[in-house]
Structures are given as C-alpha cells and as structure tokens.
Amino acid sequence: MERGLGGDLEEKYVMVTFQAGIDYWKTALKGFEDAANSLNVSVEYRGATHYDVHEQITVLEQVIARKPDGIAISAIDPEKITATINKAADSGIPVVLFDSGAPGSKASSFVGTDNYNAGVIGAEKLADLIGRKGKIGIISLPHQHNHQERIKGFQETITRKFPQIEVAGIKDGKGNELVSKQAALELLEEHPDIKGIFVTEANGGVGTGNAILSSKIKDKVEIVSFDADKETLDMIKDGTISATLAQGTWNMGYWSLQYLFHLKHNLTASSKLNIASTPPLPPKVDTGVTVVTKENVGDFYAR
C-alpha cells in the first residue's frame, strides 16, 4: 500500500475507565487496540480501580500531565468529571467520551449505547416473547438518566406498536440483586397474571431471575434483561432469562480511537471546511445492542 490513513507508533492514545478491572471494559479495549493496530498508533489503558469519581479525576489529571495524543474516557459522573475533561480539551488534547457520557463537557463526541433505542429493542423483543398481548412490568433505576431513557423508549414503543400490552407496574431495583428480587416478587404478587418483565440493568436481571425461580408462579414469565455478564449469560443458558441486550462495546472502543486519530490529524468537518463553529465529528454515535438469547449465547461467553 502506498497511501492510506495512518500515524506512527510514537502517537499514544489513552483509554480511561472506572472499576478498571471488570470484564465489561475488555471488549471496548479490544476495539480500541484493533483500531490502533489498523492505524499504526499506540494505546494505553488507565482507570480508577474503584467506583470513585475522585479517583477517576486523579487518574485523568495524571494522564493529561503526560500530554497524550488523545483520551477516550467513560465518565463515572457526568457532572463532577466535566471540569477535568474540559481541562484536557482546553489544553488541546483530543477527547471523546464512550459508554457513559458527560453531556455538558467539551469532549468532541459521545460513542455509546443510545438508551432510548435500546428500550425500543427491548420492547419489541419482550412483545414478541409474550405473543404481543398481556400484562408486563419494569424493574429499573427510575431516578437515573440512562435508565429513564431505556424506560421511555420501552414504554413509547409499547404504547405505539402494541396496544394489547399493558405496563402494569414499574419498580425501583436500585441496581441491586436482592432489592430487585424483592421488587420482582412484589410485582408478581400485585399482578399474578404478569407475562413479562423488562429489567434495565444486569444485577436486577439476575435478581428478577431468582425471584421467578423462588416463586410459585406456574405460567412462564419472560425476562428481558440488560448487559451480558457471566451470571446473566448463565441464566440465558438455563432459560431463566429469555433475552438480554448486550452493548456494542467493541464499536465504542474502535470508533473512539478513530475519532481521536481524526481530531489529532485535523481530518474533521471543521478543519476540512474551515468552519470553526461546525461540530468536528458526529456528536453522538449509537453503538447499538445485540439481542442475546439461547441461540447465540455461546458467542458471548467467548468475549
């Protein structure tokens, strides 16, 4: 190849997460590395060890001090981390957000799941599973923005496309397995004829699965959950959970690196058109979800 898009290995792009050791980030990092290999540049992985915004701010400060060629960060807290993100951007370091955004910041783009669309897909899947009629429930974190969006996409789709389905109740599972189990048991007690439950995060999905396993409900209750951690996949495999929505983490990492490379090399709309006020990159990228069921669950253990 004589021409093409590429940098050199001295160029370094850094991915910054929180709870840096969990499996969830592995596929995002693989996407980041795959893009770096394609473009012939280097990457580094950093992150707060815990779920602690102050620790993430410290890590980000350290990364900024070393003047990398770009930073992709998943924001633990959209407000508290914004000043540090802006510090990076103001010092000329390209910054994009992935997975968990910070809408008020100066980062150039957000690459992650469109939670509203994920809710739409969850509604379509659950509707199909229950034969497009009957009562359903939702277990979520109704006070957290990304979960509100999932609920909104879900409910608006049910209303618009499935008039014979009724959302009988929404419970707060607090992102906790035991609280969610209790919430699911209450839902089943209040509505013994419930045919399906949409759960907007993984701990709640497992808790809901345990509720069904421990209850005396005889009719099948279909669960559609979120994310693809091992416990969820095990419950897909044994049929307790019917489907889960796996996020497009490889695409988050891959396109974050591409975007940082494009910012670094001035291959953006604002540069190419010479219009400073134009967004340099697409401001928002929906990396989509995959519906994981018994049929394709095997593929997801490998990740």
Add this chain to the structure above:
Amino acid sequence: MERGLGGDLEEKYVMVTFQAGIDYWKTALKGFEDAANSLNVSVEYRGATHYDVHEQITVLEQVIARKPDGIAISAIDPEKITATINKAADSGIPVVLFDSGAPGSKASSFVGTDNYNAGVIGAEKLADLIGRKGKIGIISLPHQHNHQERIKGFQETITRKFPQIEVAGIKDGKGNELVSKQAALELLEEHPDIKGIFVTEANGGVGTGNAILSSKIKDKVEIVSFDADKETLDMIKDGTISATLAQGTWNMGYWSLQYLFHLKHNLTASSKLNIASTPPLPPKVDTGVTVVTKENVGDFYAR
C-alpha cells in the same frame, strides 16, 4: 508511512442521491471524496435527477448491476426503496444510508441528523433569543416523521427546561414557501404577542420571514429555521431570520465512506469478534447541526 488503513484505486464506492443536481449534496460528496482520498480508494456520484422514487430505484438497480465495493444512499422514500436496498445487501454489496434513512432495510448503518436532537438545539436557541419567556409558535410538516421528531425534541425541551415559554400553536406549512407564509400570518393574527417561531424546514423559514416582513407587527419576532440554502442565509444576513440549523453533511459523506470501507475490508465488530448477530457498525450516527447566525453566516456561503 509503512502501515495504515488503505485500499487501492480500483475499489469503487458510489454515492446515490435524488434531485442529484441541488447544492445540498455538494458538501456530503466532498466528505465522501475526502475520505476516499485518505483511504486511497475511488468514488462515483449518481442520483435520480428528480424527486422521483421510481427513478431512484432505476439508478440504484444500475449501480448494483456494476457490483461496486459499497453504496451510500439517501433514501427518497423509506418504504418503496427498501426492496432494492436489500437486493444490494443480499448480493454482498456493503450499503449504508445517509441523510434520509430507511429504518426497515438491511443497510448496515444510518449516518445523518438526529432530528430529535436538532429540535432540542432549536428550542435552546429560540429560548435564548426571546429571553426564556413568552409565547412561541411552530411551522412544520406535522405529518412527516422527521419533522415530527424535530417538533418532539423542541417541545419536550421547552416543557422540561423553559417553564415560562408557551407553545401557542403549531401550523402545517406543507414544505411550501407561500403556504408557510400564510400559516405564519395566521399564527401572528391569532397570537399577536408571539415572540418567536421555530420552522422545521427551509422553504417554511423563508415563507415565515416574508410573513414577518409583510406584517405590521412592531415587536421583533425571532425565527429559528432549518438548513442553510442561499435564501435562508440571505435572510440571516439581513436579520429577518435570527438563526438556522445547518446539517452536518460533510460528516455524513465522510463517515459513510469510512463505514463502507470497513464493511468491505471486514473491519467490523461482527468480523473482529466473530459474532454474526452483532451489529457490524454503529447502527446510527448523529452528525449534528451547526447554529448559523449573523456571526458565522459568512462561512456557510462558501459551502
């Protein structure tokens, strides 16, 4: 450069539009060409001459017959063109949609304006212009999906963020300058204290501008319009229209070509992870809008 991302000039990617001669597509094509230059591949521009779905189907059939390496198409009609898009996808030709989508089709991605988000930005701009309180109106195409989304984003933002603003009326401008002028005059007659109007497409914006110019209203009525054709820019320049939302057409073209290249070369999530059920690319990319006012209008004439 020894390594990097690139193809060869024998590789051909085709952009397909409708009303192929209008200025609107020029910047999208420039983005498509810029990406092709970066990646060392070739492009071709084709399109229906008129606003005619049958002509676009014929053009697309001709393009498919020549087996290009990828097709980026802006769908004139999301339903009628779907079978032909699927024919391309089924024959193994990478296809992405840009600007105007076809949600039911087998195209791998849609790269274009998120109309809901554009409505959010329109609401914030109009709210600022009128000092965050008072009556406003909307002139739109309330029966067309992309315009419904713009209205929804606009109205939900007003409700959530600007409690002192009241949306007094929504009129159908039918995408026509004269009908929109008449609609604006009616709006002003019914609500003489109106302080701002959001118009969701360009002909309506110019019609609304003409309504204000011809009316005897003394107080300033702020107009926020859509798109950046010459007539709209002229009205921005002379102050008749306060702001307009220019779409990110360069990014539509640039990232469409990148996506087609990635599909062609199997540089996608489904290939790299070997999971057939995973979306290969981000299913939806919001290319954003630029708020054009007197301050930056000069930059947009150049396009």
